[in-house]
Amino acid sequence: MLVIKYVTGTWALAVLLALTAGATRSEELDQSSFHIAERWPVGGSGGWDYLALDASGRRLFVTRESHVDVIDTESGATVGTIADTPGVHGVAFAPRMKRGYTSNGRAGSVTTFNLDTLQTIRSRKVSGQNPDAIVFEPVGQHVFTFNGGSANASVLDARTLAVIATIALPGKPEFAVADGAGRVFVNIQSELGQLVVIDARALTLASTWPLPDCTRPTGLALDRQHKRLFSVCGRKVLVVTDAASGANVAHLAIGEHPDAVAYDAGLGLVFSANGDGTMTVIHADDASHYRVVATLHTQESARTLALAPASHRIYLVAADFGPLPQPTAAQPKPRAPVLPDSFTILVAAASRIPSN
Secondary structure (H helix, E strand, O other), X not given: OOOOOOOOHHHHHHHHXXXXXXXXXXXXXXXXXXXXXXXXXXXXXXXXXXXXXXXXXXXXXXXXXOOEEEEEOOOOOEEEEEOOOOOEEEEXXXXXXXXXXXXXXXXXXXXXXXXXXXXXXXXXXXXXXXXXXXXXXXXXXXXXXXXXXXXXXXXXXXXXXXXXXEEEOOOOEEEEEEOOOOEEEEEEOOOOOEEEEEEOOOOEEEEEEEOOOOEOOOOEEEEOOOOEEEEEEEOOEEEEEEOOOOOEEEEEEOOOOEEXXXXXXXXXXXXXXXXXXXXXXXXXXXXXXEEEEEEEEOOOOOOOEEEEOOOOEEEXXXXXEXXXXXXXXXXXXXXXXXXXXXXXXXXXXXXXXXXX
16 A cells, blocks of 8 residues: 655655556557567578667668578668678677677677678687677677587677687576676576676676576566566566576566567567467566566567567567478487578567557
8 A cells, every 4th residue: 555645736646647657558558559560571591590670770680591681670671681601690789880790600600790881891710619699798899609509608809809708608508688887698598597697897707597487598688777687488488587686586477489588668568579479568567577468479480589679669580381301310300491482570569659
């Protein structure tokens, strides 16, 4: 119960408005608030991994196994390509340096390119196997790759791509985020999930935090203002962690096979992309309380996303798949092939934006 004493009517109204603002915004969100506004057929062959939006929000970078497609977010047209990135997983940006970076898993390398022209500047080997997640860290002007084949992180000089440090990790790393203040967080994809903190100044592992009830965490997002981390996990769970202490804050039910998560600071919403063909929308009532407010039906396999903070639009990708091949000695865990020219970008948007 809220008790307000010794305040005038004007002050009481101001206090009540402040306290109820979050609830009002949440009540304006329901199952009909979100929809798939557009579908852009991109086509081509092969699979994909991470998506990334540049700082302008006008270009979407889509990793496509051997290259990166660059998509105009107004028209859906392909406006450029970053070629020769074998096994590319992720893309990171250093806007002030006008550079971008790709992690090339099969090549075991990083490629840096000019953000204006998309022309490759150079490629260099990293100090691990299968670089996957990639992050630009602005405090030290470093690029971090998280190497899934060797359970470590490579730290590269953002200008020269020289490897200046290698940091051992307690397991296979997955998604990573930098807080812009000298720390980098990364999920460790173990059966008993973990979240590690890297000191980006000392280039050392600072902390290892457990993720209770989180099996094989994948996607990771950060609410910088409230210092909250969002990890999506197997068994249809999202875990909220205090980014200052590592304390567990909340658990929420999401869809199956999640692989990416994003936080919209303007709306106070968390989006989980789930491979079962849904996107879970979660409202942050405050820094300690979260609620699922919508489940949007997308398309099976749409488990990776990128958020445009200014427009509040969410970009997802999906494709159709052929029959699963029989296991062989060379491929004991085969994947179903992507059907040619079925690759599509989905644009999710809110039918109405909650008022402040």
